[in-house]
Amino acid sequence: GDSVTQMEGPVTLSEEAFLTINCTYTATGYPSLFWYVQYPGEGLQLLLKATKADDKGSNKGFEATYRKETTSFHLEKGSVQVSDSAVYFCALFNGGATNKLIFGTGTLLAVQP
Amino acid sequence: KAGVTQTPRYLIKTRGQQVTLSCSPISGHRSVSWYQQTPGQGLQFLFEYFSETQRNKGNFPGRFSGRQFSNSRSEMNVSTLELGDSALYLCASSFDPSGSSYNEQFFGPGTRLTVL
Numbered sequence: 441g442d443s444v445t446q447m448e449g450p451v452t453l454s455e456e457a458f459l460t461i462n463c464t465y466t467a468t469g470y471p472s473l474f475w476y477v478q479y480p481g482e483g484l485q486l487l488l489k490a491t492k493a494d495d496k497g498s499n500k501g502f503e504a505t506y507r508k509e510t511t512s513f514h515l516e517k518g519s520v521q522v523s524d525s526a527v528y529f530c531a532l533f534n535g536g537a538t539n540k541l542i543f544g545t546g547t548l549l550a551v552q553p
Numbered sequence: 554k555a556g557v558t559q560t561p562r563y564l565i566k567t568r569g570q571q572v573t574l575s576c577s578p579i580s581g582h583r584s585v586s587w588y589q590q591t592p593g594q595g596l597q598f599l600f601e602y603f604s605e606t607q608r609n610k611g612n613f614p615g616r617f618s619g620r621q622f623s624n625s626r627s628e629m630n631v632s633t634l635e636l637g638d639s640a641l642y643l644c645a646s647s648f649d650p651s652g653s654s655y656n657e658q659f660f661g662p663g664t665r666l667t668v669l
Contacts, residue, residue, distance in 0.1 A: 476660075481662070483557070483645075483660035483661050483663055484643065484645075484660040486657060486658075529596060531596075538608055538609040539645075539649060539656060539658055540586065540598050540601060540609050540611075541586075541598070543595055543596035543597075544595065545594075545595035546595055546596070
């Protein structure tokens with residue numbers, strides 16, 4: 441079945457450091473890919489998405505490119521801030537009359553001042 | 554517009570009891586999905602309701618059930634609670650007017666269930 445694999449956390453960075461969180465997927469067909477963020481005590485918020493190969497999703501300085509050849513959707517940010525500390529989830533949607541998302545296990549990011 | 558609300562936010566139960574969690578979607582949204590979040594398993598899909606009908610179901614035992622009302626509010630029930638049911642239960646709603654394709658989901662803050 442479809443699945444998403446994320447790098448293990450926690451990831452600890454200093455403020456203004458470069459961030460990469462790896463995400464790879466296994467799916468038939470052409471899934472849509474997402475990054476969600478969960479701040480402490482809150483639900484998930486959609487951070488960015490890409491619906492087809494070579495699409496780049498971007499939001500709040502975060503970017504991810506849908507790479508079908510490597511089945512990857514890595515999250516990057518050039519300069520992280522303390523306020524970016526959160527858990528980040530990679531997810532996919534693979535069609536059908538449903539809104540079911542398949543999530544990775546999440547990666548905790550801790551940014552230190 | 555109010556977001557997705559979930560009640561209660563925190564719940565403590567003992568093994569063998571049952572529990573009902575509630576989710577009120579964003580006004581106008583017709584699809585409601587439930588997910589279980591645990592440190593070991595991450596986020597796992599429980600089920601989805603659309604127009605009062607269960608449209609999709611994850612791989613959970615029959616102790617987990619749900620329903621959706623005509624106003625799109627949804628409840629999920631867990632009977633005969635086990636220690637392993639301790640988790641954050643997240644509800645998500647989406648507009649989905651036609652019921653035929655993915656619509657962005659908006660998540661509630663979750664209900665933290667602890668089973669002792």
